[in-house]
Amino acid sequence: MHSHQHEAAGKVLLFSLSATMLYIILLVIFGLRAHSLALISEAGHNFSDFLALSLSWVALYFQSRPATATKTYGYQRAGVLAAFINALTLILVAAYICYEAALRLAHPAQVESRTMMIVAAAGVLLNGAISWMLFRSAHASDVNLRSVLIHQLGDTLSTAAVILGGFLIWLTGAAWIDPLLSLAIAALILWSSWDIIRETLNILLEGTPKGVELDRVIASVTAVEGVRSVHDLHIWCLGSNSRALSCHIGIDDIPPSESEAILRNVRHRLEHFRIVHTTIQFEHADCEVAHGCVMPISSSSSSSSSSSGRAHDHTHSH
Numbered sequence: 001m002h003s004h005q006h007e008a009a010g011k012v013l014l015f016s017l018s019a020t021m022l023y024i025i026l027l028v029i030f031g032l033r034a035h036s037l038a039l040i041s042e043a044g045h046n047f048s049d050f051l052a053l054s055l056s057w058v059a060l061y062f063q064s065r066p067a068t069a070t071k072t073y074g075y076q077r078a079g080v081l082a083a084f085i086n087a088l089t090l091i092l093v094a095a096y097i098c099y100e101a102a103l104r105l106a107h108p109a110q111v112e113s114r115t116m117m118i119v120a121a122a123g124v125l126l127n128g129a130i131s132w133m134l135f136r137s138a139h140a141s142d143v144n145l146r147s148v149l150i151h152q153l154g155d156t157l158s159t160a161a162v163i164l165g166g167f168l169i170w171l172t173g174a175a176w177i178d179p180l181l182s183l184a185i186a187a188l189i190l191w192s193s194w195d196i197i198r199e200t201l202n203i204l205l206e207g208t209p210k211g212v213e214l215d216r217v218i219a220s221v222t223a224v225e226g227v228r229s230v231h232d233l234h235i236w237c238l239g240s241n242s243r244a245l246s247c248h249i250g251i252d253d254i255p256p257s258e259s260e261a262i263l264r265n266v267r268h269r270l271e272h273f274r275i276v277h278t279t280i281q282f283e284h285a286d287c288e289v290a291h292g293c294v295m296p297i298s299s300s301s302s303s304s305s306s307s308s309g310r311a312h313d314h315t316h317s318h
Contacts, residue, residue, distance in 0.1 A: 013057040034112035041182040048093045055082035076239025084200035090193040094186040104179035116166030123159035154192045158185040206236040226262040246279040253284040
């Protein structure tokens with residue numbers, strides 16, 4: 001993400017923080033007055049969004065900081081960690097809403113449907129506006145901002161559902177609609193957070209990036225002229241926007257000046273997988289063990305292994 005995108009997203013997050021806190025206060029006050037669990041549930045949902053917005057804003061600040069001698073990759077995973085924490089808090093909020101809804105189903109309470117609809121309508125306008133601003137400023141592949149956007153979209157839909165619930169209560173007088181609506185909101189929260197948890201956990205555990213197949217990467221690299229084999233291959237994400245790769249590539253015993261063309265072609269192939277940070281080691285002696293690449297120690301191979309061609313390519317994405 002470029003610096004101007006960071007700046008625009010930061011302004012949107014700050015505005016969203018202020019607006020969300022005001023709306024939480026409104027939801028709590030009018031939820032208590034209307035005896036509406038759905039509005040109280042929305043207050044809890046929006047409070048989790050307030051935490052999510054706060055974490056994302058802090059993470060956005062750290063993401064923009066340059067790399068240091070102790071943080072050589074910079075703070076690219078700050079946003080990933082924030083998104084993971086945000087998703088976990090959503091699960092806790094959903095569990096609490098389910099608990100309260102079960103109590104309300106057992107002991108129904110009269111709900112002021114008109115207050116429900118008015119407050120929820122204000123929420124639809126607020127969350128809809130925030131969602132639109134985030135959509136305009138958020139980079140599609142930034143999991144940090146995308147997690148906040150999903151929060152806000154979920155809020156917009158669930159608040160719209162509160163309006164519908166208030167209307168149905170006004171028509172029928174059925175008090176059970178309110179806790180049932182809360183359960184639907186909880187289900188929506190769980191659904192929206194699950195994908196974020198899977199993606200961020202995969203990044204934090206340095207798993208293969210979503211959508212990348214190792215077999216396809218190996219096939220693409222071995223298709224380069226001069227490449228004999230690819231092994232000890234690792235692909236992971238530095239952050240939500242950058243992928244890294246390290247591998248050993250077997251080539252013929254050629255001068256480094258000739259292997260430069262192979263390296264250039266390999267890098268070009270890897271760009272198709274959006275892999276721009278690479279560490280590639282060339283070898284012309286076969287590895288005894290592919291994983292970890294333990295070179296054979298023998299009189300016949302020691303001379304060749306010591307002169308094995310090695311090329312390291314470090315390219316950073318910005």
